[in-house]
Amino acid sequence: MRSAYKLVFERSLPGRKGYDLPKLDVPEKDVIPASCKKTAPVKLPELAEVDMVRHFVGLSRRNYGVDNGFYPLGSCTMKYNPKINEEIATLFENLHPYADASCTQGAVDVMLMIDEALAKITGFPAFTLQPAAGAHGEYTGLTLIKAYHDNRKDYERTVIVVPDAAHGTNPASAALAGFKIREIASAPDGGVDLEALRAAMGPDVAGLMLTNPNTLGIFDHNILEITKIVHDAGGLCYYDGANFNAVMGVARPGDMGFDVLHLNVHKTFSTPHGGGGPGCGAVGCTAELAQFLPIPVVVRDGEHGRLEYDRPLSVGKVKAFYGNFSVMLKTLAYIESMGGVGITEGAQNAVLNANYVMGMLRGVYDLPHDRICMHECVVTPTEEMIEKGVHTSDIAKGLIDYGVHPPTIYFPLIVHEAMMIEPTETESRETLDAFVQAMKEIAQIALSDPEAMHKMPLTTPVGRPDEVAAARNPIVRHQW
Numbered sequence: 001m002r003s004a005y006k007l008v009f010e011r012s013l014p015g016r017k018g019y020d021l022p023k024l025d026v027p028e029k030d031v032i033p034a035s036c037k038k039t040a041p042v043k044l045p046e047l048a049e050v051d052m053v054r055h056f057v058g059l060s061r062r063n064y065g066v067d068n069g070f071y072p073l074g075s076c077t078m079k080y081n082p083k084i085n086e087e088i089a090t091l092f093e094n095l096h097p098y099a100d101a102s103c104t105q106g107a108v109d110v111m112l113m114i115d116e117a118l119a120k121i122t123g124f125p126a127f128t129l130q131p132a133a134g135a136h137g138e139y140t141g142l143t144l145i146k147a148y149h150d151n152r153k154d155y156e157r158t159v160i161v162v163p164d165a166a167h168g169t170n171p172a173s174a175a176l177a178g179f180k181i182r183e184i185a186s187a188p189d190g191g192v193d194l195e196a197l198r199a200a201m202g203p204d205v206a207g208l209m210l211t212n213p214n215t216l217g218i219f220d221h222n223i224l225e226i227t228k229i230v231h232d233a234g235g236l237c238y239y240d241g242a243n244f245n246a247v248m249g250v251a252r253p254g255d256m257g258f259d260v261l262h263l264n265v266h267k268t269f270s271t272p273h274g275g276g277g278p279g280c281g282a283v284g285c286t287a288e289l290a291q292f293l294p295i296p297v298v299v300r301d302g303e304h305g306r307l308e309y310d311r312p313l314s315v316g317k318v319k320a321f322y323g324n325f326s327v328m329l330k331t332l333a334y335i336e337s338m339g340g341v342g343i344t345e346g347a348q349n350a351v352l353n354a355n356y357v358m359g360m361l362r363g364v365y366d367l368p369h370d371r372i373c374m375h376e377c378v379v380t381p382t383e384e385m386i387e388k389g390v391h392t393s394d395i396a397k398g399l400i401d402y403g404v405h406p407p408t409i410y411f412p413l414i415v416h417e418a419m420m421i422e423p424t425e426t427e428s429r430e431t432l433d434a435f436v437q438a439m440k441e442i443a444q445i446a447l448s449d450p451e452a453m454h455k456m457p458l459t460t461p462v463g464r465p466d467e468v469a470a471a472r473n474p475i476v477r478h479q480w
């Protein structure tokens with residue numbers, strides 16, 4: 001009910017309180033200098049405990065997450081996060097990063113186990129778990145590429161080639177790492193345009209950043225040719241592993257000719273993410289690039305792991321201590337409980353689910369790239385819907401009334417009115433059918449009563465915020 005929504009400040013009444021302190025039983029002393037004292041009382045909401053609890057519990061119930069419903073947010077892999085991961089993460093909750101090495105061997109071994117598991121899954125021999133997110137991993141990986149060229153005194157290589165289907169973080173990370181960006185257009189089939197790639201090569205190219213499968217959910221079958229073109233021109237190949245859920249246990253970026261990658265382990269290996277973290281953007285690389293990895297690098301020493309600091313060519317540290325350790329524990333719990341076969345099946349079911357949804361929506365919505373997809377598919381409103389004034393944002397808003405988190409919209413940028421749907425492997429046939437049914441009902445409303453679409457959602461406290469104003473002039477505190 002919209003009318004019931006009140007800010008905590010609007011619930012406030014003078015004199016209400018949620019505490020009950022004992023009377024002062026010592027002499028009162030005024031020791032704070034006047035210059036440090038406030039001249040007026042701090043404006044805080046005044047509420048009874050019960051009102052406060054209801055306020056926050058109410059807010060938490062309005063929060064939508066994968067634990068309360070379907071969340072097909074393309075490119076974000078909002079799969080269910082098994083609760084055993086959380087339990088495992090608490091095992092180390094008392095460990096302090098400054099603890100003596102004699103107390104932390106287990107934690108170092110955990111990092112070694114993850115490094116070695118990721119090495120098996122990706123085909124890269126060396127890893128760092130320091131980066132705190134995918135974008136941070138991109139930045140770290142690109143600094144390895146920079147260190148590689150610098151170490152060879154090849155200072156002219158200042159350009160990173162990025163396809164136009166790339167996630168926005170790719171060019172942003174490359175710029176932050178000190179590179180210039182050269183964008184290339186995608187081929188009509190959604191893959192890399194080989195001619196455009198060849199034309200973009202030159203002695204100034206440091207490398208290529210590629211997501212495979214890409215943000216259209218398409219696996220690029222020319223991948224070996226692509227990485228060869230870049231290598232022949234003296235560049236290195238960076239694999240954005242955000243879409244790794246499509247190929248984990250099936251194909252390895254190391255075998256596709258890449259030199260360095262990041263994995264969004266918070267996406268692929270099921271740790272809660274969104275809203276800013278914490279995450280882990282593990283970076284893997286070839287043996288040749290391993291000398292540049294951030295220190296300390298975890299190396300195997302007989303039965304155990306050891307933190308190695310002696311790496312003269314290391315790019316240095318990219319994060320305090322070792323990275324987000326609780327995310328690592330959840331990752332390991334996931335990998336160990338799934339096992340090799342389970343990981344492969346996870347990818348296969350993710351792909352199956354995306355193709356099922358795409359197939360069920362064919363004819364109801366348009367499919368700009370109507371071919372077998374990987375773990376996500378891109379659909380758009382039909383021309384008739386657009387003519388009636390119903391756009392992707394209206395469909396996304398409509399889905400909220402059906403209890404579904406909207407898919408990623410208006411991305412990838414190269415598809416007009418894109419809706420990018422990633423169901424993940426953890427959703428049942430029944431959940432997918434309910435989603436398809438909602439999408440079909442919305443399509444009917446779009447054609448028969450387009451005006452109704454512009455009023456959705458009707459079930460949320462705020463329906464249609466002015467998104468531009470919210471971004472440009474955010475009001476982030478209560479105005480008294």
Ligand SMILES: *Cc1c(COP(=O)(O)O)cnc(C)c1O
Nearest residue numbers: 075133134135167169240242264
């Ligand atoms: C999510 C994502 C990223 C960025 O990862 P974060 O962990 O959010 O920083 C990069 N590339 C692609 C394709 C993504 O989907």
